[in-house]
Amino acid sequence: MSAYSHGRHEHGQNFLTDSRVIASLMERVASTTGPLIEIGPGEGALSRPLAGIGRSLTAVEIDPRLTEALRLALGPAVTVINDDFLRYRLPSHPHVIVGNIPFHLTTAILRRLLHAPAWTDAVLLMQWEVARRRAGVGASTMMTAQWAPWFTFELGERVPRAAFTPRPGVDGGVLHIRRRTTPLVPTKNRKAFQALVHTLYTGRGRGLGEIITRAKILPSQQAAQAWAERSGVRPTALPSDLSVVQMVSLFESSGAAPPRGRR
Template structure:
């Protein structure tokens, strides 16, 4: 690919993949499933072209009309290149896999939208390293992760150095893999997510103090649950696992 191809428009947040090993890793991760593929922020086709070689139906969404036209000329009939906004593109109504090298500044908005879409089974996304780490609960989970953990598994199989992109961003990236659980760990999504918000924003020195202030558990019940989970009363919401959130909600609901 020519150097000119990497001349990303910064207002679109474009940092194109240029490392064959990373490209192969993303394509391999997407290969865990069958059926249609949807690629978000296709750019110049660093992922589109190798994904198209699988023969699976592929829709590539790209905001830059010039790049979309150029990519359309390079792909076969089973690839549909769409000039459109990744935050507005309508995803298929059948099981599918989402792939994308996301503009870093759109990562959170993209995830929020994906979490509410019902039909995708797997998402393999290149995002900013710090976001990937937090979403997967490495070093502590974020409120967003805790809110959606009962419905999705999060994994980070690889850190992607900044030099793997052109233009080179100021920070590293990471491959974030989201897998929809066959069966959710909890029901009543709205109520559960409100509980997660209450816990993350609650006052107190650790969960031993925070949980009783939600009005859902007594001090004794909170401390008993923490002891059974082998957690200190000073443990924080970010320290809980997906299974522990599900267990806590079962007790608090």
């Protein structure tokens, strides 16, 4: 048994040990192209098969002991870097992110990735409930809604806690994030779009019609009702019920975005 099989609490180490789950993750990675960067490789459960698919692999590991062990195990074909991924400088060329990420750092890692410009796909294993929320299952979260014009969020399989050593208190889940080749909103308008989403999600009212009117996103209640009818939205719906297309439509109708002909 590995000297590190119990994981280290301060690093949130729950090592993936289920070969079926590893194979499933590899199938997702195989659907992508480009160099690979692995977050928190741990003992190399994913690193070893990733190293065997003939693509450049960089593994970023915060634990110096595991870093040295991985360098010995994986050899010179894999670049193993001892660093905190939250501070690691990602490359400016297209690449793919893969990782069984520390559950307690999920939100911080997602925020770091969503602000990074070059990666094309991120195949991530995280808490099941967080993966469901980020994929908009049931309803969209504010974070997902704010980034949906630039990324798609696909929920993968549920991973039982027994697939990890040590066993965490909750199940894991796979989230596959893809960068849209053609954004639904120009990047230069990202801050304005995200501000509108924040206003909607934090606004007061018993439904979208009331929230939009109170927040003065549209000039009048009549304008809010007209937009809702055009977009197929119930005035009593909540912001989390909106699709990305409907949210973009509201953004464009609000005047915060330039007319389509000027883009």
